[in-house]
Amino acid sequence: TQHYRITLLPGDGIGPEIMAVAVRVLKTISEKFDLSFEFQEALIGGAAIDATGEPLPAATLETCKKSDAVLLAAIGGYKWDTLPRHLRPETGLLGLRSGLHLFANLRPATILPQLIDASTLKREIVEGVDIMVVRELTGGIYFGQPRGIFTTETGEKRGVNTMAYTESEIDRIGRVAFETAQKRSKRLCSVDKANVLEVSQLWRDRMTALAIEYPDVELSHLYVDNAAMQLVRAPKQFDTIVTSNLFGDILSDAAAMLTGSIGMLPSASLGASAPGVYEPVHGSAPDIAGQDKANPLAQVLSAAMMLRYSFNQPDAATHIEQAVLKVLDQGYRTGDIMSEGNTLVGCQAIGDALVAAL
Amino acid sequence: TQHYRITLLPGDGIGPEIMAVAVRVLKTISEKFDLSFEFQEALIGGAAIDATGEPLPAATLETCKKSDAVLLAAIGGYKWDTLPRHLRPETGLLGLRSGLHLFANLRPATILPQLIDASTLKREIVEGVDIMVVRELTGGIYFGQPRGIFTTETGEKRGVNTMAYTESEIDRIGRVAFETAQKRSKRLCSVDKANVLEVSQLWRDRMTALAIEYPDVELSHLYVDNAAMQLVRAPKQFDTIVTSNLFGDILSDAAAMLTGSIGMLPSASLGASAPGVYEPVHGSAPDIAGQDKANPLAQVLSAAMMLRYSFNQPDAATHIEQAVLKVLDQGYRTGDIMSEGNTLVGCQAIGDALVAAL
Numbered sequence: 001t002q003h004y005r006i007t008l009l010p011g012d013g014i015g016p017e018i019m020a021v022a023v024r025v026l027k028t029i030s031e032k033f034d035l036s037f038e039f040q041e042a043l044i045g046g047a048a049i050d051a052t053g054e055p056l057p058a059a060t061l062e063t064c065k066k067s068d069a070v071l072l073a074a075i076g077g078y079k080w081d082t083l084p085r086h087l088r089p090e091t092g093l094l095g096l097r098s099g100l101h102l103f104a105n106l107r108p109a110t111i112l113p114q115l116i117d118a119s120t121l122k123r124e125i126v127e128g129v130d131i132m133v134v135r136e137l138t139g140g141i142y143f144g145q146p147r148g149i150f151t152t153e154t155g156e157k158r159g160v161n162t163m164a165y166t167e168s169e170i171d172r173i174g175r176v177a178f179e180t181a182q183k184r185s186k187r188l189c190s191v192d193k194a195n196v197l198e199v200s201q202l203w204r205d206r207m208t209a210l211a212i213e214y215p216d217v218e219l220s221h222l223y224v225d226n227a228a229m230q231l232v233r234a235p236k237q238f239d240t241i242v243t244s245n246l247f248g249d250i251l252s253d254a255a256a257m258l259t260g261s262i263g264m265l266p267s268a269s270l271g272a273s274a275p276g277v278y279e280p281v282h283g284s285a286p287d288i289a290g291q292d293k294a295n296p297l298a299q300v301l302s303a304a305m306m307l308r309y310s311f312n313q314p315d316a317a318t319h320i321e322q323a324v325l326k327v328l329d330q331g332y333r334t335g336d337i338m339s340e341g342n343t344l345v346g347c348q349a350i351g352d353a354l355v356a357a358l
Numbered sequence: 359t360q361h362y363r364i365t366l367l368p369g370d371g372i373g374p375e376i377m378a379v380a381v382r383v384l385k386t387i388s389e390k391f392d393l394s395f396e397f398q399e400a401l402i403g404g405a406a407i408d409a410t411g412e413p414l415p416a417a418t419l420e421t422c423k424k425s426d427a428v429l430l431a432a433i434g435g436y437k438w439d440t441l442p443r444h445l446r447p448e449t450g451l452l453g454l455r456s457g458l459h460l461f462a463n464l465r466p467a468t469i470l471p472q473l474i475d476a477s478t479l480k481r482e483i484v485e486g487v488d489i490m491v492v493r494e495l496t497g498g499i500y501f502g503q504p505r506g507i508f509t510t511e512t513g514e515k516r517g518v519n520t521m522a523y524t525e526s527e528i529d530r531i532g533r534v535a536f537e538t539a540q541k542r543s544k545r546l547c548s549v550d551k552a553n554v555l556e557v558s559q560l561w562r563d564r565m566t567a568l569a570i571e572y573p574d575v576e577l578s579h580l581y582v583d584n585a586a587m588q589l590v591r592a593p594k595q596f597d598t599i600v601t602s603n604l605f606g607d608i609l610s611d612a613a614a615m616l617t618g619s620i621g622m623l624p625s626a627s628l629g630a631s632a633p634g635v636y637e638p639v640h641g642s643a644p645d646i647a648g649q650d651k652a653n654p655l656a657q658v659l660s661a662a663m664m665l666r667y668s669f670n671q672p673d674a675a676t677h678i679e680q681a682v683l684k685v686l687d688q689g690y691r692t693g694d695i696m697s698e699g700n701t702l703v704g705c706q707a708i709g710d711a712l713v714a715a716l
C-alpha cells in the first residue's frame with residue numbers, strides 16, 4: 001500500500017463544500033487502487049485571517065511542506081477585500097506559492113464535448129480545444145523589487161512595480177514547458193512583449209536558446225496582445241503556451257473562459273522538489289457559498305491531477321476523470337453548466353453520482 | 359473655408375494602399391463640407407529605417423508637431439524584426455506617442471450588424487457590442503525606468519522593466535475616461551491588478567477619488583485577469599473601459615477581435631494640446647502588401663475620427679461613417695470580411711465605392 005500525506009486547504013466561500021466532495025472521491029479511489037491517504041486540514045485565506053489574523057499562518061506552510069501534496073480549494077471574498085495588502089487572502093496564496101517555490105503553474109483549458117454549448121464561441125471554433133498554459137509563478141512583476149507607493153520630489157505619490165526575470169528563472173520554466181509540450185502535440189508557443197520590454201527580450205532569447213535542446217518541439221513566439229487576439233480568433237492553433245507570471249494570469253483566464261465552463265478546470269502548481277499544490281481555476285464564489293450550488297468537478301479534477309503529477313498514479317487519475325465524464329453523460333449538472341435536457345443537481349449530489357460512478 | 363494641415367504617415371506593408379483610399383475620401387469630403395486639407399507625407403517605421411536609418415526621423419516629428427492632426431497607417435514587417443531595439447519600427451511608434459505626449463488612446467470595439475457573422479462568438483453574445491477602451495499611452499511599463507538587461511552578481515543576465523504611474527498621470531487619463539463615459543452610456547470600468555500590484559492600488563485609489571467629481575458616471579473595478587474573462591463571457595456588460603498602457607494593449611486587442619473584423623476598427627491617440635494621431639487598430643499585414651487586397655475601412659474610419667475629435671467636424675465624420683455602412687450594405691467586401699452572398703473586391707474598388715457613396 002502506497003501511503004501519501006495530503007494537506008487540505010479548503011479556504012473560503014464554496015471551498016469547504018467542493019473540498020468535501022474531492023475528499024469523498026479520494027477516499028473511494030484509495031480503496032479501489034490500494035492507496036492510503038492521510039489528510040490534514042490547514043487554514044489559508046480569509047478563513048485564516050479570521051482565525052489567526054494572517055492569511056498564511058506559519059503552521060499552514062509547515063504542514064504543507066511536510067506533506068506529499070497540497071489540495072487547495074479557493075480563497076477570498078468581499079469581507080476581506082478592504083484589508084491592507086499584507087492581510088489579504090491573495091497575499092496568503094502568493095506566500096504559499098513562493099514559500100513552496102512553486103515556479104511552474106500548469107493550467108489546462110480543455111473543452112469537453114458534453115459542455116461545448118456552454119462556450120460563448122461558435123461550436124466549430126472551440127470544438128476540440130485543448131490548450132495547456134505553463135505560467136511562471138514565483139517571479140516577474142508579482143514578486144519584483146523595488147515595489148511600493150513612494151513620494152516623488154514634487155510631493156506626489158508614485159506607484160512602482162518591477163517586472164524582472166533572470167536567465168535561470170526563465171530556463172527552469174522553459175524546461176517545464178518544453179517537457180510538457182513533448183508529452184503533448186510538441187508545439188510550444190512562447191508569449192512575451194519583446195517588441196517593447198527588455199525583460200521579454202531576454203525571455204525570448206532564452207526560449208530560443210533552449211529550443212536547441214528540444215529539437216522535437218516546434219517553438220513559436222507571439223506578442224501578448226496578439227496572443228490574446230489569437231485565443232479569441234482561432235484557439236485551436238494552440239497546444240502548449242509558456243509565459244510569464246502576469247501574462248499567464250491574463251491569458252490562462254481568457255483561455256479558460258473560451259471553454260465556457262471554468263467550473264470544470266483544474267490546475268497544478270509545481271516546484272523542483274517541494275509538494276505541488278492542486279486547485280481549481282475558478283474562485284471562491286462567495287455569492288453561492290454554503291448553498292450546495294457549487295460545481296465540485298474542477299476540485300475533483302484537481303485531485304486527479306495530483307494523483308497523476310505528484311503521486312505518479314495515472315490509472316487512479318484516469319479513473320476519476322472517467323467518472324467525471326460519466327456523471328456528465330448521465331446528465332447531472334450544477335447551475336453553472338446547466339443546459340436544456342439535463343438534470344440540475346447540487347454539489348453533494350454530484351459527489352454521490354461520482355462515488356457511484358467510481 | 360476651414361483649413362487643416364494633416365500629416366500622413368503611410369508607414370509599411372499595406373499602409374500606403376489604405377492611406378491612398380483615406381486621402382481620396384478626405385478630398386471628396388472636403389469639397390462637400392467646404393473644408394480645405396493640406397497633406398504632408400512623412401516617413402515612419404520600416405520605411406523610415408530604409409530611407410534614413412532611424413524609425414522616427416526628427417523631421418517627421420517636427421512635421422507632425424506643426425500639423426493639426428496626424429493620420430497614421432501601419433508600421434512594421436518581418437524585414438525589420440531582427441534589428442536592435444532602437445532601430446525597430448515599433449520604437450518609432452513609441453517615440454511618436456511620447457514625442458507628441460499622446461497619453462490617451464481611444465480604441466472603440468464596435469460590431470456592425472452587417473459583419474456580425476465574422477465574429478467567432480455567438481451572435482447573441484456579440485450583437486450590439488459597443489466598447490470604448492481608454493488606454494493610457496505614454497506611461498506605465500512601456501516607458502518606466504530602470505529598464506534594460508543587466509548582469510547580476512552571480513554573472514547571469516537579468517531583464518528588468520518598471521511599471522510605474524504617478525497620481526497626475528493616472529488622473530489625466532482618468533479624466534479623459536470619465537468624460538468619454540459621460541458622452542456614452544455613463545458606465546466606466548477601471549481595470550487593474552490591485553490585489554497584487556502597488557501601482558494598480560494607486561490607480562484604483564485615484565479612479566475612486568476622481569469618481570466623486572463625476573457623480574453621473576457609474577464606476578466599477580475589475581482585475582485584469584477577470585476583465586479578460588468577462589470580455590469573452592459577456593462583452594455587452596462593458597461600455598467604457600479605462601486601463602494602463604500594458605493592460606490596454608492586451609484588452610483592446612482582445613476586445614477588437616471579439617468583433618471578428620479588426621480591419622474595420624479605427625483608433626485615436628490624443629494629448630493635452632499636441633495634434634492627435636489617428637490609425638487603424640490592425641497591423642501592416644506584410645503578407646498581402648501591394649496586392650490590392652487590404653481592407654481600407656479602418657483607415658477611412660480613422661480619418662472620420664480625426665474629423666470628429668481633432669477638427670470638431672461631426673457632420674463630415676458622420677457622412678464618412680455612413681458611406682462606409684452604405685458600401686457594406688451594397689455587399690462590397692475585402693477578403694478579411696468576405697462572406698457568402700457578398701462581392702469580393704480589392705482595396706481600390708472599396709475606395710471607388712466610397713467616393714461614389716459620398
Ligand SMILES: CC(C)[C@H](C(=O)O)[C@@H](O)C(=O)O
Pocket residue numbers: 090093094249553554583
Ligand atoms: C488571486 C490572485 C493573486 C491570483 C493571481 O493573480 O495569480 C489569481 O488571479 C490566479 O490566477 O491564481
Ligand SMILES: CC(C)[C@H](C(=O)O)[C@@H](O)C(=O)O
Pocket residue numbers: 195196225448451452607
Ligand atoms: C507595435 C506595439 C509597440 C504597439 C503597442 O504595444 O502599443 C501595438 O501593439 C499597439 O497596440 O499599438
